[in-house]
Amino acid sequence: MSALAASWAPLSPAERAVAIEVLMHGPLSRGEIAKRLDLSAGSLTRLTKPLIESGLLVEEAWPNASRPARTGGQGRPSQPLDIVAESRYFAGFKITGDAVYGVVTTLKSEVVAQRTRPLGTHDPEEIADLLDAFVQDFSRDFPRLAGIGVGVGGHVRGRSTVVDSAFLDWDDVPFAELLERRTGLPVVVENDVVALTEAETWFGAGRGLDRFVVLTIGAGIGYGLVIGGTLVRGAEDGHGLGKRWIIDPNGPLTPDGERGSAVALLSIPSIRYQVQAALGREIDYPGILALAASGDPVTGRVIDEAARGLGILVAQIANFAMPQKILLAGEGVGLVDVAGETIQRTIAAHRHPLADPIDLETKVSDFNDWARGAAVLAIQVLVLGKTDG
């Protein structure tokens, strides 16, 4: 069984399309898949056979005794196919400057285990050792680990090499190779925002949407644009777009980012920097939000400015990309709870009153969600052979 599952043949383009369709849109009968992919019924018999034999798909089994209420029609009942979520497990990691976050997910991207460890070093070899230890650990519970995805803040080339990463101080580190040598498993390395956006597009808030934007607020500002269901790749991925994204030329100046940039206004370190400079003492981000919510004027001013900046950013994105949905994610979205009204008011001021309202979703995400995003990348690349990017 494990040996059989291990020998998944590389999928043909048509098989891949079938697998993705089932993975993204739940159980589907052959006929339904045929309609969606514009193929003949005969082709679907042909395409699904090897996928079922290899264990990637199963015919959905009804409870032996009674079937679910028929949908009314007569005729032979359709036979929905579904992904065997547990046929393979994937490890996903998010590496920050301070810690490593690891998760194990099924093929359907459900997290079944997670673990965190602080990082005492930025040395690639040592971090690879640490991740290897994670993987060995995970392997005990999930022997059928099929691949590893790694997300880092920074620019990644060829899904394998970290070209540069400010948080880690890396420069052209072939991290996929380092980790593959240790674990013997295939490794996919990608920019963290790219990974999170892909994950949300396939399994999260952006599922099935044609146009979709992910905006992350955390140590930096991340931006992922999906058009036609596909992530738009650009040279700017992981290049600190947010540092250059000037929202207000007269805005605050902070150590990170240009004056008035998205990073300077919105990122957690910049907000802490501003508040701490004003208060004259150390305070963490949740503390700042609590202070602002309780009416503290100094903190409130900083948060208010951040909220206005976010409103402008969202309005600009909405104006240019016209996404069906904008997802705010990252560790800094608590801002929305505290200053949601200011954000909405600012958005309204920069949009036509008759323009379509923006579907703005906020997802309180932690670093494990980033790790899950990396695991989704591994699923895409390793199981389905998705190659672009």
Add this chain to the structure above:
Amino acid sequence: MSALAASWAPLSPAERAVAIEVLMHGPLSRGEIAKRLDLSAGSLTRLTKPLIESGLLVEEAWPNASRPARTGGQGRPSQPLDIVAESRYFAGFKITGDAVYGVVTTLKSEVVAQRTRPLGTHDPEEIADLLDAFVQDFSRDFPRLAGIGVGVGGHVRGRSTVVDSAFLDWDDVPFAELLERRTGLPVVVENDVVALTEAETWFGAGRGLDRFVVLTIGAGIGYGLVIGGTLVRGAEDGHGLGKRWIIDPNGPLTPDGERGSAVALLSIPSIRYQVQAALGREIDYPGILALAASGDPVTGRVIDEAARGLGILVAQIANFAMPQKILLAGEGVGLVDVAGETIQRTIAAHRHPLADPIDLETKVSDFNDWARGAAVLAIQVLVLGKTDG
């Protein structure tokens, strides 16, 4: 010959890809096309044969006596193929509220004739009659007219029906049908900005670029975004995006567009409205630009505000879409000549100093360029069977 050329079989997807490759990237040998499209040499022999027989392509003939200097190599010389530009002619029209602009182009989108006529009515039937007269006229000089493209400001459905057009006061007019009935030629109707953007992507400033933006300034503001070499279509096409595009919530209020919107700041009617209100007399757009250039303070203030608005707009587009090039087109680009410095300064203020400089191209375009864009759409749809959109 004419009969043969008239019977171009519909192209298969692979043939279409070959035709488009040759059309867009000049004369190419079979081997070169094979490399670009990732096909085998044998396939190229197969695919090019019917295209040559149908007269769409030719083997480039060298001057009989002497060949051009060989590229150095030995071996059988390659045989470049080229589009027969004159094998078919296309008519393109731009309909404004005041006039109809018509051109005739070759397959390579070279304009070989053009004509203008003022419009005394907005009645669809009468305008169709007028266009029919144009076509009859053009047909005398270019009997091999193969199709007609029509560009209108407004929202167009299915490349055939004008859903609404503010300038013409049309509402669900099946204009393609009206014109096809009269001329007997296939007609493609499309939003004018879409047509211009496609034309510039295929044959103009955006040729071969992956990311490209067209921003038009005229009676309104138009925005065309090309990603991955393909125009991004959205529900907003022709829906007056510029009216809602708020640049400065405290900006001027004019009859068109929302206060401080792109249209209110930049469009020709809005600029004229502002200047005329201030001067208390009628003045045309070139006159305004001349006044501003000569240092008139009243006009200068309006133009300055427009220039700053344009700078912000360009900076936002650059930040968000990261295009390799932004093309400013339309009848209102004269603004750039007069206030180029202000525009550049404003762009710089809203961009990081280290961000890649923006490749900003200005094209002084008149209505005939819009008409040419419509002809390009007809080429895409009618000859090459491009169906999306």
Add this chain to the structure above:
DNA sequence: GCCGTTTAGTTTCGTGACGAAAAAATAGAG
């Protein structure tokens, strides 16, 4: 309970697009 009806899925067969490889064409070099 048997039989038509209906819908889902399978099998068979023919077509067509493609690549691999051999062959032909066409040039320059010696």
Add this chain to the structure above:
DNA sequence: CTCTATTTTTTCGTCACGAAACTAAACGGC
């Protein structure tokens, strides 16, 4: 004139696909 290099053509085998006939599995009417 022959050899070699390069492009193009031809030939042939493979494979993916759709059409259509066929089988499977349900329901309802009698």
